[in-house]
Amino acid sequence: MPTTAAAALSIEALFSTDARAFVPSAIRALSPLINDPTVISFAAGVPNPETFPAGELSKACARVLADLPKRALQYDATAGYLPLRERVAARSVAKGIATSAAETLLTTGSQQGLDLVSRVLLDPGDVVLVEVPTYVGALVTLAGRRAQPVGVLRTAEGIDVDHLVATVARLRSEGRRVKALYTIPNFQNPAGTAMKKGAKDALAEACGRLRIAVLEDDPYGELLFDEGGGWDTTPLASRLPSATVYMGSFSKTLSAGFRVGWLHGPNELMAKAELAKQASDLCSSTFTHAVLDSYLGACDYEAHLAGLRGFYRERKEILLAALREHFPEGSRFTDPAGGLFSWGELPEGIDTKALLARCVAETRVAYVPGEPFVVEGDARRFLRVTFAKESPEKLVEGARRLGAFFRAERA
Amino acid sequence: MPTTAAAALSIEALFSTDARAFVPSAIRALSPLINDPTVISFAAGVPNPETFPAGELSKACARVLADLPKRALQYDATAGYLPLRERVAARSVAKGIATSAAETLLTTGSQQGLDLVSRVLLDPGDVVLVEVPTYVGALVTLAGRRAQPVGVLRTAEGIDVDHLVATVARLRSEGRRVKALYTIPNFQNPAGTAMKKGAKDALAEACGRLRIAVLEDDPYGELLFDEGGGWDTTPLASRLPSATVYMGSFSKTLSAGFRVGWLHGPNELMAKAELAKQASDLCSSTFTHAVLDSYLGACDYEAHLAGLRGFYRERKEILLAALREHFPEGSRFTDPAGGLFSWGELPEGIDTKALLARCVAETRVAYVPGEPFVVEGDARRFLRVTFAKESPEKLVEGARRLGAFFRAERA
Numbered sequence: 001m002p003t004t005a006a007a008a009l010s011i012e013a014l015f016s017t018d019a020r021a022f023v024p025s026a027i028r029a030l031s032p033l034i035n036d037p038t039v040i041s042f043a044a045g046v047p048n049p050e051t052f053p054a055g056e057l058s059k060a061c062a063r064v065l066a067d068l069p070k071r072a073l074q075y076d077a078t079a080g081y082l083p084l085r086e087r088v089a090a091r092s093v094a095k096g097i098a099t100s101a102a103e104t105l106l107t108t109g110s111q112q113g114l115d116l117v118s119r120v121l122l123d124p125g126d127v128v129l130v131e132v133p134t135y136v137g138a139l140v141t142l143a144g145r146r147a148q149p150v151g152v153l154r155t156a157e158g159i160d161v162d163h164l165v166a167t168v169a170r171l172r173s174e175g176r177r178v179k180a181l182y183t184i185p186n187f188q189n190p191a192g193t194a195m196k197k198g199a200k201d202a203l204a205e206a207c208g209r210l211r212i213a214v215l216e217d218d219p220y221g222e223l224l225f226d227e228g229g230g231w232d233t234t235p236l237a238s239r240l241p242s243a244t245v246y247m248g249s250f251s252k253t254l255s256a257g258f259r260v261g262w263l264h265g266p267n268e269l270m271a272k273a274e275l276a277k278q279a280s281d282l283c284s285s286t287f288t289h290a291v292l293d294s295y296l297g298a299c300d301y302e303a304h305l306a307g308l309r310g311f312y313r314e315r316k317e318i319l320l321a322a323l324r325e326h327f328p329e330g331s332r333f334t335d336p337a338g339g340l341f342s343w344g345e346l347p348e349g350i351d352t353k354a355l356l357a358r359c360v361a362e363t364r365v366a367y368v369p370g371e372p373f374v375v376e377g378d379a380r381r382f383l384r385v386t387f388a389k390e391s392p393e394k395l396v397e398g399a400r401r402l403g404a405f406f407r408a409e410r411a
Numbered sequence: 412m413p414t415t416a417a418a419a420l421s422i423e424a425l426f427s428t429d430a431r432a433f434v435p436s437a438i439r440a441l442s443p444l445i446n447d448p449t450v451i452s453f454a455a456g457v458p459n460p461e462t463f464p465a466g467e468l469s470k471a472c473a474r475v476l477a478d479l480p481k482r483a484l485q486y487d488a489t490a491g492y493l494p495l496r497e498r499v500a501a502r503s504v505a506k507g508i509a510t511s512a513a514e515t516l517l518t519t520g521s522q523q524g525l526d527l528v529s530r531v532l533l534d535p536g537d538v539v540l541v542e543v544p545t546y547v548g549a550l551v552t553l554a555g556r557r558a559q560p561v562g563v564l565r566t567a568e569g570i571d572v573d574h575l576v577a578t579v580a581r582l583r584s585e586g587r588r589v590k591a592l593y594t595i596p597n598f599q600n601p602a603g604t605a606m607k608k609g610a611k612d613a614l615a616e617a618c619g620r621l622r623i624a625v626l627e628d629d630p631y632g633e634l635l636f637d638e639g640g641g642w643d644t645t646p647l648a649s650r651l652p653s654a655t656v657y658m659g660s661f662s663k664t665l666s667a668g669f670r671v672g673w674l675h676g677p678n679e680l681m682a683k684a685e686l687a688k689q690a691s692d693l694c695s696s697t698f699t700h701a702v703l704d705s706y707l708g709a710c711d712y713e714a715h716l717a718g719l720r721g722f723y724r725e726r727k728e729i730l731l732a733a734l735r736e737h738f739p740e741g742s743r744f745t746d747p748a749g750g751l752f753s754w755g756e757l758p759e760g761i762d763t764k765a766l767l768a769r770c771v772a773e774t775r776v777a778y779v780p781g782e783p784f785v786v787e788g789d790a791r792r793f794l795r796v797t798f799a800k801e802s803p804e805k806l807v808e809g810a811r812r813l814g815a816f817f818r819a820e821r822a
Contacts, residue, residue, distance in 0.1 A: 009622050009654050011677045014590050019531040022686040046486050054480035061472035069465035073666040075457050108519060108692035115691045119555070120430040137693060144530070144690030179425050211420050243420050257484040257697035266422045275433040279555030280526045280691065281519035282548060285699055286668035 017124075023143045025136050026372030033356055034366045040398035042319075042385035043366040045189070047252045047340060051308050053299065057255065060294040064287070072290040078278045080106025080262075081289030087296050088248070088262050095221075096238030097246060099264040105273055106284055110219050110261040113247035113273075114141050114182070116280065117215060117263070120272040121179050122147045127171055129181040129212070131159060133343065133373035133382070135189045138182050138217065151376040152181070154191060156334065158199030159183065161206045168210050180213040186233045187220040187339025190373045190384035194224075194231040194337055204239035214244040219252050219261075222305055225313035226337035233338075242266055250292060252340070253308060254301075258288040312340065312388065319387040319395045326403025328410045333385070340388040343370075350409055351380045363401040428535075434554045436547050437783035444767055445777045451809035453730075453796035454777040456600070458663045458751060462719050464710065468666065471705040475698070483701040489689045491517025491673075492700030498707050499659070499673050506632075507649030508657060510675040516684055517695055521630050521672040524658035524684075525552050525593070527691065528626060528674070531683040532590050533558045538582055540592040540623070542570060544754065544784035544793070546600045549593050549628065562787040563592070565602060567745065569610030570594065572617045579621050591624040597644045598631040598750025601784045601795035605635075605642040605748055615650035625655040630663050630672075633716055636724035637748035644749075653677055661703060663751070664719060665712075669699040723751065723799065730798040730806045737814025739821045744796070751799040754781075761820055762791045774812040 027034070027045070034043035064072045079085060085101040092099050107113040122128065124146035130138065131154035142149050152167055153160040164181070171178050183203075185195050195203070207214050216236045224233050237246040249261035263273055277283070295301075316336060323333050323344070330347035346352065352369035360366050370382025387395060438445070438456070445454035475483045490496060496512040503510050518524040533539065535557035541549065542565035553560050563578055564571040575592070582589050594614075596606050606614070618625050627647045635644050648657040660672035674684060688694070706712075727747060734744050734755070741758035757763065763780035771777050781793025798806060 009619065011624065011654055011680045013622075014532050014624055015683065016530065016532055016534045016537075018534075019683045019687070022683055022690065024686055025689065049481040049485045052480070052484040054476045054484060057484070058473055058476035061476070062469055065465045065469035065472070069463070070460040071668075073463040073465060073468070073668040074460045075662075075667045108695065112692040119427065121425050121427055123427045123429075126427075137689075140686075141690045144687065208420065211424075213422065213425055243422055251486075255484040255698065256486045257482075257701075259692065259694070259696040269422045272426065272430045272433055275435055275551075276430070276555065278436065278548075279433065279552045281523040281670070283670070284519065285670040285696055287666065288696055288699065290668075 018144065018146060021143060021146045023140065025140050027136050027368060030356065030368070033360050034368060036360065036366065038364065039360055040365045040394050041389050042398055042402070043368045044386055044389040046388065047256055048311070048388045049256070051311055052255050053295070053304060056295055056299050057291060060291045060298065063294050064290045068290065072287045074286060076283050076286040076289070078274050078283045079104065080284055081286050081293060084289045084293040087293060092246070092248070092264055096234050097264055098241055103264055103267065103270050105263040105270060105277060106289060107261045107263055107277070108259045108281070108284055109251050110217055110247035110249040111137055111141065113261055113263040114138060114215060114217065115144070116273045116276040117245045117265070117269070118142065118145045118147065119276040120269055121213060125177070127176050127178045129164065129167065129178065130375055131183055131188065132375060132377055133190050133370065133379070134182065134375065135184055135217070136372045139375065149375045154188065154193060156193055158195035159203050161202050165206055165210065168212065178212055180215050181207055182215040182217065184217045184220070185236060186218055187223060187336050189220070189339070190341050190368070191343040192334045192336030192339055192341045194233070196230055197232040200232055200234070200236060201239060204236050208240050208243060212243070214240055215247070216244055217247045219249040220339035222253055223309060223312060224338040225309035225316070229337045231337050237264060245269065253305060254292060254295065258292065260284070260288055260292055315387040315392065315395060318392045319385065319399060322396045322399030323403065326400045328403070328407045331406070340386050342385050342387070344383045344385060346381045346383070346406060347410055348381070350406060352383045353380065355409065359402070359405050363405045365398040365402045367402065429555065429557060432554060432557050434551065436551050438547050438779060441767065441779065444771050445779060447771065447777065450771055450775045450777045451805050452777050452800050453809055453813070454779045455797055455800040457799070458667055459722070459799045460667070462722055463666045464706070464715060467706055467710050468702060471702045471709065474705050475701045479701065483698045485697060487694050487697040487700070489685050489694045490515065491695055492697050492704060495700045495704040498704060503657070503659070503675055507645050508675055509652055514675055514678065514681050516674040516681060516688060517700060518672045518674055518688070519670045519695055520662055521628055521658035521660040522548055522552065524672055524674040525549060525626060525628065526555070527684045527687040528656045528676070528680070529553060529556045529558065530687040531680060532624060536588070538587050538589045540575065540578065540589065541786055542594055542599065543786060543788055544601050544781065544790070545593065545786065546595055546628065547783045550786065560786045565599065565604060567604055569606035570614050572613050576617055576621065579623065589623055591626050592618055593626040593628065594647070595628045595631070596647060597629055598634060598747050600631070600750070601752050601779070602754040603745045603747030603750055603752045605644070607641055608643040611643055611645070611647060612650060615647050619651050619654060623654070625651055626658070627655055628658045630660040631750035633664055634720060634723060635749040636720035636727070640748045642748050648675060656680060664716060665703060665706065669703065671695070671699055671703055726798040726803065726806060729803045730796065730810060733807045733810030734814065737811045739814070739818040742817070751797050753796050753798070755794045755796060757792045757794070757817055758821055759792070761817060763794045764791065766820065770813070770816050774816045776809045776813045778813065
């Protein structure tokens with residue numbers, strides 16, 4: 001075997017500049033701590049799989065493989081299975097997005113949507129504005145393009161538009177190319193915050209005026225469980241259609257394990273995104289598309305969503321009440337009207353990252369420290385908690401133990 | 412609605428340099444001609460979906476959603492569902508690849524494997540050697556990285572190693588960075604050719620000596636249906652483990668519509684490829700992985716493969732016999748020992764691309780002209796035909812009509 005010459009080659013000598021810049025998710029480094037299955041997890045970044053309609057999906061699988069096996073088991077168009085694109089587009093139109101099946105690209109979760117759009121829009125060094133805090137997975141995708149994330153303030157009401165305008169002006173005066181804003185408007189990961197109508201209007205107006213694209217990531221928009229707050233879940237894409245890319249997903253509502261999301265955007269961009277997908281993976285799984293299409297045709301998805309909202313509302317109320325009862329004075333948690341997450345701020349002097357290992361060891365409760373979510377500023381007092389994973393009893397018990405731990409730290 | 416400023420923005424003004432270089436598959440432009448469902452298709456680039464085990468897959472879906480719904484419907488590790496990685500790795504080890512589940516990344520078809528590896532290895536302008544002819548989809552992925560494909564001759568016996576060595580020397584003398592060879596060693600798309608042991612040994616030795624990576628795309632290796640030719644389907648990865656990336660797929664054997672492939676490679680490269688996948692789409696569909704794992708655990712995959720080989724061998728023999736009978740003198744077709752395709756060379760003066768539209772109109776038979784597969788040289792007399800799609804009767808009838816058409820052109 002001619003291995004002598006081969007042994008001398010290190011494959012690393014051939015790596016691309018992009019590969020040298022790849023960064024793992026900052027949450028991954030914490031994985032041994034936060035993914036220990038024996039602890040109560042406020043750390044999980046995933047929906048509760050008990051909410052997925054396994055029985056109905058099983059029936060849909062059987063229907064698809066009985067009725068259209070040759071189509072469902074074959075390659076499909078790069079854009080995805082047309083009947084599902086039609087259903088997705090119709091739902092988006094009902095939300096105010098001017099789109100159609102032809103302008104809908106099915107993706108491997110909304111994460112692939114962001115990757116495809118990043119390939120279409122971003123050169124190395126381009127600036128993408130991101131919320132502080134923001135979704136860690138988006139930072140990974142932006143790093144994969146060697147784009148530069150720069151923070152804009154996300155408040156309880158939305159994005160601080162004055163800060164955004166000033167930031168763009170400053171960056172441009174420094175000669176930097178500001179291409180886009182990445183935002184999760186509805187029940188954001190990690191903060192759980194949403195936006196009101198005026199805040200969305202002002203944000204879309206500012207981005208249009210600044211001529212930056214809006215990358216609207218909306219995996220949680222269907223999970224509005226508290227109608228009373230006046231939160232507006234209508235898409236930014238309905239306000240700024242010429243420059244908004246909308247990313248949706250079934251991952252939080254029907255199955256995270258199917259990995260089916262979608263992308264809408266201006267025609268010129270969609271044409272390029274489809275080419276980017278062709279280069280990335282030819283097409284997604286026809287079978288998962290056909291199963292979701294069959295489910296949506298046979299089942300009452302709206303009723304399923306209503307049940308899901310009730311499930312998460314109850315968990316949220318239980319967790320928030322317990323956090324308020326047990327956490328030290330001066331702690332604050334966002335009170336989300338939807339989604340899966342709350343974002344906590346602890347009193348001065350507490351360092352959530354430094355304390356994580358000891359906390360998990362002593363309390364057997366895990367959270368995610370704030371730092372991975374924050375591209376600038378001090379996140380030491382912050383943490384993300386989810387009410388999605390644990391039972392009501394464990395939510396209360398976890399809050400009690402965690403609160404006692406942080407109270408002791410304060411003492 | 413603040414659409415005035417927005418209307419003035421063209422999203423194209425924000426496009427990346429990569430996006431400007433995206434090219435659609437050259438076969439796509441021919442799609443209205445070659446994908447007309449009313450014609451006999453020798454053009455399809457896909458397996459025959461009748462060969463997929465729909466009934467067994469349906470049972471596997473039911474088992475998975477009854478036995479492990481919470482796991483199968485949830486996100487998974489970026490590398491994919493561990494039990495399937497273990498099965499894939501065990502099969503690869505049996506083929507001589509020194510790998511393990513930990514060194515196996517499940518991908519969206521082998522196409523995503525190529526994209527991930529391209530992200531890890533290729534900077535704009537880097538040269539990737541490709542076979543003449545080669546798989547069109549690989550050229551699309553390489554264009555997505557702005558890499559430069561340069562041709563090396565693929566003969567009936569393998570790659571012309573002298574030509575490869577001379578090509579690398581010439582390119583390097585011109586100051587160009589030659590990073591890799593992309594090859595489909597077994598029953599290549601489009602040529603149907605394979606390699607013998609000596610040719611594979613010599614190729615691996617040359618690539619090791621030249622210090623280029625080998626991107627070994629092997630979707631057809633399981634489809635060796637003619638054992639008599641002395642063809643060696645053992646992987647190049649078993650010969651040059653330090654520099655070979657092996658891409659496999661279930662798309663031709665169990666389901667193209669599941670989109671499940673895999674990647675093996677040197678550890679340092681696999682770590683980067685996993686980060687590239689995290690940036691691309693977080694993870695593939697846990698559900699499709701779990702279903703394939705359940706199928707492989709419950710069914711006799713080897714017997715299924717044996718049936719598949721018999722199916723394609725029969726079709727190949729029928730088509731080749733009919734082509735030999737009906738095509739004009741001076742025509743030559745490769746006689747593949749596996750896979751789905753044969754590559755034809757017609758007599759002087761025939762231009763397969765120029766004739767395609769009239770041929771389809773007159774004969775109602777479609778083929779793919781050679782040009783899209785060939786990065787350099789004259790492909791006018793070449794065409795790709797597949798025996799995968801049509802029934803034996805239609806294969807004979809199609810060959811008869813197509814042969815008559817080209818004989819008339821010769822007259």
